[in-house]
Amino acid sequence: MREERKLRDRIRALTDGLATALALLATIVVVAPLVAIFAYLVYKGASSLSLDFFIKIPKPVGELGGGMANAILGSAILLAVGSAIGVPVGIGGGIFLAEFGRGTRLANAIRFTADVLNGVPSIVMGIAVYSLIVIPQGHFSAFSGGVALGIMMIPTVCRTAEEMLLMVPNAVREAALALGVPNWRSVLAITVKTASPGIITGCMLAFARVAGETAPLIFTALGNQFWSASLNEPIAALPLQIYIYALSPSDDWHRLAWAGALVLIVLIVAAVSLVRYVASRGVLKGAS
Amino acid sequence: MGVGIEVANLNAWYGNNHALQDINLNIPANHATALIGPSGCGKSTFVRCLNRMHETNPVARATGTVRIGDLDIYKDCKPVKVRRRVGMVFQRPNPFPTMSIYDNVCAGLKLNGYDHRQALDEIVEKSLRNSALWDEVKDDLKKKSGASLSGGQQQRLCIARALAVDPEVLLMDEPCSALDPVSTSKIEDLIFQLKPQYTIVIVTHNMQQAARVAEKTGFFLNGRMVEFDTTHKIFTNPSDKRTEDYITGRFG
Numbered sequence: 001m002r003e004e005r006k007l008r009d010r011i012r013a014l015t016d017g018l019a020t021a022l023a024l025l026a027t028i029v030v031v032a033p034l035v036a037i038f039a040y041l042v043y044k045g046a047s048s049l050s051l052d053f054f055i056k057i058p059k060p061v062g063e064l065g066g067g068m069a070n071a072i073l074g075s076a077i078l079l080a081v082g083s084a085i086g087v088p089v090g091i092g093g094g095i096f097l098a099e100f101g102r103g104t105r106l107a108n109a110i111r112f113t114a115d116v117l118n119g120v121p122s123i124v125m126g127i128a129v130y131s132l133i134v135i136p137q138g139h140f141s142a143f144s145g146g147v148a149l150g151i152m153m154i155p156t157v158c159r160t161a162e163e164m165l166l167m168v169p170n171a172v173r174e175a176a177l178a179l180g181v182p183n184w185r186s187v188l189a190i191t192v193k194t195a196s197p198g199i200i201t202g203c204m205l206a207f208a209r210v211a212g213e214t215a216p217l218i219f220t221a222l223g224n225q226f227w228s229a230s231l232n233e234p235i236a237a238l239p240l241q242i243y244i245y246a247l248s249p250s251d252d253w254h255r256l257a258w259a260g261a262l263v264l265i266v267l268i269v270a271a272v273s274l275v276r277y278v279a280s281r282g283v284l285k286g287a288s
Numbered sequence: 289m290g291v292g293i294e295v296a297n298l299n300a301w302y303g304n305n306h307a308l309q310d311i312n313l314n315i316p317a318n319h320a321t322a323l324i325g326p327s328g329c330g331k332s333t334f335v336r337c338l339n340r341m342h343e344t345n346p347v348a349r350a351t352g353t354v355r356i357g358d359l360d361i362y363k364d365c366k367p368v369k370v371r372r373r374v375g376m377v378f379q380r381p382n383p384f385p386t387m388s389i390y391d392n393v394c395a396g397l398k399l400n401g402y403d404h405r406q407a408l409d410e411i412v413e414k415s416l417r418n419s420a421l422w423d424e425v426k427d428d429l430k431k432k433s434g435a436s437l438s439g440g441q442q443q444r445l446c447i448a449r450a451l452a453v454d455p456e457v458l459l460m461d462e463p464c465s466a467l468d469p470v471s472t473s474k475i476e477d478l479i480f481q482l483k484p485q486y487t488i489v490i491v492t493h494n495m496q497q498a499a500r501v502a503e504k505t506g507f508f509l510n511g512r513m514v515e516f517d518t519t520h521k522i523f524t525n526p527s528d529k530r531t532e533d534y535i536t537g538r539f540g
Contacts, residue, residue, distance in 0.1 A: 103346070171382035175446070178341055179396035179453055180372030189399055194386050284388050284433040
């Protein structure tokens, strides 16, 4: 009896150790590529970083040096336009799906469309915006690039907002309604507020994803070797600049491309962290 | 001040399930009325019909007349107006998790557009004192979330939140079923203090609780109200055999 129990204890301890080791291994497998990519970027790109990179625009072909200042500004403008479209439309759609349209045919149709849109290749999105905006306007523009990024953000923002709103307990909705608060107000002031940390995460995911997109910009923002902050003209973007430089035959441009990739990642992480910090400042002690 | 509630021919459904059948009763003003009965007998559905929360369920429907004071709540007005006059406390404490204690208490006022700051301060203090929570939270009003309190404190916070909109009726749907005995006795004391100003309807599974706090008691069974009388009569000399069987523990 006692022997048998001892054996069972040992098997249990062994299983426990094995399961913990497997979980640890899985974590390493998930994190390793991220660490590896970042380390390689630092190794390849850090040496080419200089003040010039952040304050100068690309030099003409044949000249050494130059930077990507215009591409950093361009990416910021494109992402601002994209977020201005993708975040409100996406959150609005998510609120409709979770709070007002639950179970209706329209909601099911919207959810299906959002999922399909999420699967559309980004180059197709670029071509779609090309024919919808660029051709009628007759020129490439920062605006059309921002629209392409914005449309790509919508499904991610919309579906995460819906999921997060559905996680808000019904008891919280009932509490608001039982106080005589109108439904629309309860949704905005209580339900959305309760779900806001998750909704912000969804927005940041979408933002980080489109920040690195090149394909939808090729037919829309086009790229620009000079300063431009106009929504009506072609504009530079970090991913586009990296793409062009990486495919070029010049070693100097290759180095700048590596530096650009490093800067892009750091800027995305910085933007996401900043939003998280700002969003977390108002959170109270013990809030769940 | 509390007002009386007159219920006539109230029927309620969830889809095809006829959950309440021909309920008629008069709930007296400024008293506590307890509703008892086995699970699924319609007590909760009944109180949810008194503030039109029943119809927030998409498949639910109700017919009949409910008069709260001089207001026929299914005929004269919108649900929002009814719910401002009829406060509700739920089975599980449900404070707003992202709001401070202070904001939880004045949520009903603020969300209805009332923002006179000094008046809000006074109302918050008064409501928290009325719900016997003031001394425990007065130092953390705006620092702590409503969700950081213990279960019993959360329930008293929910009572304060309901009182802050100055209702005439307070509905309590098993307010102590998720609480320990100490918190339960605090809430029962509270019901005694609140009675002179509010009409209280309390659903409970605990028959001792009904006997302790309520002047009148109604016994529900299978969607019907079997008996409604003074609490003393219900527990000592019920007229219906089924009531007697239930309170003596022969079923349910």
